Amino acid sequence: MSRIAYFGPQGTFTEQAARTLTADDELLPVETIPAALAAVRKGEADAACVPVENSVEGPVTATLDGLAEQELLVAVAEALLPVHFSVLARTDDAPIRTVASHPHALAQVRQWLEVNLPDARPVAAASTAAAAVAVQEGEFDAAVTAPVAAEHYPLRVLATEVADVRDARTRFLLLRPPGTLPEPTGADRTAIVAAAANRTGTLAELLTELATRGINLTRLDARPTKGNFGEYLFFMDFEGHISEPRIGDALAALRRRCSGLRFLGSHPRADRVAATIQTGASNDDFTGAVDWVAAVRRGELA
Numbered sequence: 652m653s654r655i656a657y658f659g660p661q662g663t664f665t666e667q668a669a670r671t672l673t674a675d676d677e678l679l680p681v682e683t684i685p686a687a688l689a690a691v692r693k694g695e696a697d698a699a700c701v702p703v704e705n706s707v708e709g710p711v712t713a714t715l716d717g718l719a720e721q722e723l724l725v726a727v728a729e730a731l732l733p734v735h736f737s738v739l740a741r742t743d744d745a746p747i748r749t750v751a752s753h754p755h756a757l758a759q760v761r762q763w764l765e766v767n768l769p770d771a772r773p774v775a776a777a778s779t780a781a782a783a784v785a786v787q788e789g790e791f792d793a794a795v796t797a798p799v800a801a802e803h804y805p806l807r808v809l810a811t812e813v814a815d816v817r818d819a820r821t822r823f824l825l826l827r828p829p830g831t832l833p834e835p836t837g838a839d840r841t842a843i844v845a846a847a848a849n850r851t852g853t854l855a856e857l858l859t860e861l862a863t864r865g866i867n868l869t870r871l872d873a874r875p876t877k878g879n880f881g882e883y884l885f886f887m888d889f890e891g892h893i894s895e896p897r898i899g900d901a902l903a904a905l906r907r908r909c910s911g912l913r914f915l916g917s918h919p920r921a922d923r924v925a926a927t928i929q930t931g932a933s934n935d936d937f938t939g940a941v942d943w944v945a946a947v948r949r950g951e952l953a
């Protein structure tokens with residue numbers, strides 16, 4: 652049985668994601684994303700489950716920053732959860748003057764709050780479930796939470812199915828120390844973070860290495876290096892698996908061009924969308940071309 656640290660406490664969306672990604676594993680709630688990653692790095696957990704990307708509010712920067720620094724962690728699986736919220740309050744009839752939640756959650760219900768709780772001040776909490784705990788303890792009046800939080804905390808449900816954007820989704824990663832990679836499935840995602848020289852055209856050059864090999868980018872985020880002002884790390888997700896010749900070829904090219912390159916994992920996509928392969932960019936095309944060069948070198952082909 653593995654121990655999986657997840658961004659808790661109990662009742663977060665991340666707990667729901669961890670349950671879909673693990674079987675009989677022991678789930679360990681921790682208060683922050685850095686703490687979940689640290690638990691794996693310190694050997695207190697075998698894997699960590701954390702959010703990485705939301706379809707409305709974009710990247711979860713604590714996860715990106717945590718993956719770029721310290722010991723390498725590699726994503727081995729992902730989950731994609733639909734995100735709509737419940738609004739919970741204490742059972743007394745106190746007026747709702749403050750409403751707490753994770754900043755990503757507040758951003759996804761801004762319009763709903765303006766219409767339904769116009770006098771309530773939004774307050775950032777460590778997570779949606781941490782907001783529920785704070786309401787229970789009397790610190791805030793209401794919390795915007797995952798629906799499952801209502802089962803964990805004895806609070807009054809003011810509203811359900813709350814979301815400014817229908818069909819919003821959050822993607823979560825299961826991260827482990829480097830080891831055996833998941834097998835390729837034909838519907839995989841590879842993630843890297845690249846450091847490149849601060850000069851004209853650098854990012855365009857990196858993207859061109861992917862584009863010329865027909866590799867479809869699924870996410871691009873920039874985060875400051877936190878060193879020199881104006882210098883960035885580029886997080887790229889793209890279709891495919893490192894075991895495929897076309898992906899290996901692209902990664903080798905990026906490795907040559909970047910001053911630093913971290914491989915952050917190749918794993919099956921939660922939505923099972925197969926990679927788009929352009930003419931001339933299939934794995935057979937890549938291996939066939941390498942074989943042809945080898946034959947020419949041996950003097951077997953003109």
Ligand SMILES: O=C(O)C(=O)C[C@]1(C(=O)O)C=C[C@@H](O)C=C1
Nearest residue numbers: 663664665702753755778779821
């Ligand atoms: O606070 C939680 O419940 C989380 O799992 C975090 C998180 C996020 O980081 O985006 C996950 C999904 C929702 O979009 C809101 C919050």
